[in-house]
Amino acid sequence: MSTQADHGHELIPRPEQAPDALRAALAIVDPGRLEEMQAMKDEAFAKAVEWQSLSPVRSWVLIWARDIEIARRPDLSSRHARAKGNLEHEDPAIAKEALKELSALLDEAMRAVRE
Template sequence: MKRATAALPRPRPGPSPEVDTMSTQADHGHELSPVQSWVLTWARDIEIARRPDLSTRYAHAKTNLEHEDPAIAEETLRELSALLDEARPRLL
């Protein structure tokens, strides 16, 4: 029996220009924090894409962020913040 799976975005092959620049800076003695930040953001975005519940909530929140009703926009911002916290990678 086949299971339905959500289509996940395919990562681009090779480093992106941002990663290439950050890695060059790290090689020259600069901090690694931009690379670490990018990796955590990438992992969070993958987690959102991987989970249909988060993906649906994220799409809904993005459409309501600039709602004409300030109360709805504020609630959407709280929901988006909670969603991003939930999708944040868990580090050991």
């Protein structure tokens, strides 16, 4: 587990960006997504072989590091749930604001895991 800036209460420390560490972290913060993670991992590794490039694997690592960052931090997790819940709001202004908020928090989580 790596060190990180203090974002208030965090459910677990930020995991290392390695498949086993990410899987272990996801098993704690969002175990319902483990099958999805494995399916995406299998796809990323298959593409890596096909493309003869590690970029699909690196993308997989970053996607899951970002999603775990959101799940392990209640501040981001609650913002994420609220934004996703309003994406299809009947008021277009609320839906637009939700999309803007979702984009901002995904960017924030990605910046955090790239520190």
